[in-house]
Amino acid sequence: MIRYIYGNDLHTFPKLARTMFLDRADQFKTRLGWAVTVDDKGFERDEYDTENPLYVIWENADGSHGGSMRLLPTIGRTMVNDHFIHLTDGVRIESPLIWECTRFCLSRSATPGVAAALMLAGGEVMQEFGVEHYVGVFDARMVRIYKRIGSSPEILGQEGEGRSMIAVGLWEFTAEAQAKVSKAAGISPELSKRWFERSFGDIIDEAGLVAA
Amino acid sequence: MGFLRNAPRLDTLIERLESADGLDDLQGLIEELRDEYGVDHIIYHWVNGAGEQYGCGTYDLEWVNRYIEKGYLRIDPVIQGCYQRFHPVNWKRLDWSSKSARAFLEDAIAHGIGNQGYSIPIRGPNGQFALFTLSHNGNDDDWEQFTTENRRDLILMAHYFNSRALEFEPGRAPDPAQSLSPREVEAMTLLAIGYNRAQAADTLSISEHTLRVYVESARHKLGALNTTHAVARALSRGVIVI
DSSP states (O other): OEEEEEGGGGGGSHHHHHHHHHHHIIIIIIITOOOOOBOTTSOBOOGGGGGOOEEEEEEOTTSOEEEEEEEEETTSOOHHHHHOGGGTTTOOOOOTTEEEEEEEEEOTTOOTHHHHHHHHHHHHHHHHHTOOEEEEEEEHHHHHHHHHTTOOOEEEEEESOGGGOEEEEEEOOOHHHHHHHHHHHTOOHHHHHHHHHHHHOOOOOHHHHHHO | OOOOOSSOOHHHHHHHHHTOOSHHHHHHHHHHHHHHHTOSEEEEEEEOTTOOEEEEESSOHHHHHHHHHTTGGGTOHHHHHHTTOOSOEEGGGSOOOSHHHHHHHHHHHHTTOOSEEEEEEEEOGGGOEEEEEEEEOSOHHHHHHHHHHHHHHHHHHHHHHHHHHHHTSTTOOOOOOOOOOHHHHHHHHHHHTTOOHHHHHHHTTSOHHHHHHHHHHHHHHTTOSSHHHHHHHHHHTTSSOO
16 A cells, blocks of 8 residues: 655654665665665665655555655755756756655565556645646666656656666656556555545544544 | 635735735735635744744634643644645644544634634745645535635745745845746746747747746746746846847
8 A cells, every 4th residue: 555654754654664765775776776875774865865755655565665755845955956957957946836756666576566556646646735746866767667657757857878867857647647557556546545545634524523 | 605716816915925024014915815715814824943933814813822822832733734744734634533632623613713724834944834824614525625726826825925924034144036047037038928838848949848847947936826927027027038
């Protein structure tokens, strides 16, 4: 299932958090060879993890991490504006209606539906919170994955060739795209909504509230 | 449920927000905004990194004092659910299950706050945190519809109130004017001379999506509500020249 967890609440899901940071080390350092920092616990964490981001995480049946991504508002500090502004024509992308999505990670054992489930959850966030676009940094390997789940980003700028290609991309979500991703994920819109409500709360009618 | 209109005249309000001279002006403007939307209350409240607080809004002073006196800050689910976060919240989604939260809610309703609320948290620089809230008395479906239909404008207004209030913070160095990058200036200039998005994107050799994001960033930096408004502002400020 998908969980939406702010950084300061990660401690309430210790196994999920621990395995997420381990899987990030495995993906970004071991497999991709990015120059990321891995601490003595084996966790890959960076300066943006201290900005209390909203993590969208696929939780396996045993409570461990299957895949995740990290969301931050672009009116605060973002990786795209701090480090990749040369790929956006020098434009600081900044708006309450645009969020940054980074550290898209899949564990080695992730089933094919996990990536699509994460994108579906990203769409849920957009729809519920009035987010119109995501910007994010991604690498060559992700191009194929995004394409497969029917959620290819628009490339704002890129550098490097072949496997070392890195790009700043832009996502928006139309209802059609959402339906396509839902199908690829094998998750009905109703189920996706239910997971969202588990994290962010359901609308409880006031009779229930006051009388409870 | 008595909402006056769904698309209030926000552009003139934003212009006046821009020329506000101090926090007193913000109080007048928030009352007008409340009247424009036809909701019972709108509140803007901030806390900075040093723990200093400031607020303006339409709640009765009696309720504000009672809130402080009773220490409601510690049990208010809206504060718990918004602090250090950045997504807008319908109050009904918050956790009101504790006895103290329910007692607080009953007290709030008794003081005319209303049974509905929508809060937009804002994270500012250096640990500044602000909350922009609308509250109202009405039913769930109407409130959900109202907040969904007006969400975009409400988020933008919340951020404009905050950036204005930040400028009034004592001892704060004025923000270096949010300048547009050359690419944003080019995009805005083409729109100002009447190019449509496709033509402007084509001229700049970028996709229409990319153009949209550049224009959206420029809109935010210009403190405008929409593209037309942003072009007008860029022209009137001499950011672009045609």
